[in-house]
Amino acid sequence: xxxxxxxxxxxxxxxxxxxxxxxxxxxxxxxxxxxxxxxxxxxxxxxxxxxxxxxxxxxxxxxxxxxxxxxxxxxxxxxxxxxxxxxxxxxxxxxxxxxxxxxxxxxxxxxxxxxxxxxxxxxxxxxx
Numbered sequence: 001x002x003x004x005x006x007x008x009x010x011x012x013x014x015x016x017x018x019x020x021x022x023x024x025x026x027x028x029x030x031x032x033x034x035x036x037x038x039x040x041x042x043x044x045x046x047x048x049x050x051x052x053x054x055x056x057x058x059x060x061x062x063x064x065x066x067x068x069x070x071x072x073x074x075x076x077x078x079x080x081x082x083x084x085x086x087x088x089x090x091x092x093x094x095x096x097x098x099x100x101x102x103x104x105x106x107x108x109x110x111x112x113x114x115x116x117x118x119x120x121x122x123x124x125x126x127x128x
Contacts, residue, residue, distance in 0.1 A: 007125045011040065012119040013121065021110050023056075026119045027085075028104035034128045035091035038103060040121025044074055044081040051076060051112030055083050060102040063093050069103075085121065 009029070017024040019047040026042055044053060047104045072083070085105055092100045107117045 004127045005124045006097075006127045008115070008122070009123040009125070010123060011051040011123070012118075012120040014116045015107075016116040017107065017109050017114055020114060021108065022114075023106050023108040024117070026105045026107060026117065027121045028044065029090070029102070029123050031100040031102060032091045032123075032125065033100070034125060035089060035125050036125045037060075037087055037089055038121060038123045039087040039096070040085045040105070040119060040120040042083045042105065042107060042117055044078050044083060044117070046117070047074065047077055047081065049076050051115065052110045053117075054108040054110060056106045056108070057085060058104050058106070058123075059088070063100050066102070066104065090123075091126075099113075 011027050015024050027040060042055060055072050056068060057070040059069040060066045088103045090101050090103050
């Protein structure tokens with residue numbers, strides 16, 4: 001079977017959390033009515049000594065209730081500040097419950113001086 005891309009949606013920004021221990025959403029695409037593939041990056045390049053940042057990926061397998069898929073904690077100045085969100089398939093659920101499988105990514109700075117977190121992600125909507 002050949003898979004082709006029907007459309008592409010880019011997400012990008014550089015949000016600054018409103019304070020420490022405030023989970024801030026980076027990417028949270030709307031429910032997809034057809035299969036789609038998403039991946040992206042967040043940069044921790046602005047972190048300094050004393051900073052602690054938690055990067056979390058969530059998935060809503062049932063289309064509604066998010067669960068932690070992957071969570072990593074970074075401290076001080078990370079040696080590799082680019083964090084990759086590997087590709088995830090999102091889209092409709094076979095039984096239609098909740099509208100579709102979903103994914104989102106967040107950052108939560110728990111210590112240090114609040115920083116901005118540049119990110120970019122691409123959603124590839126597939127032909128059905």
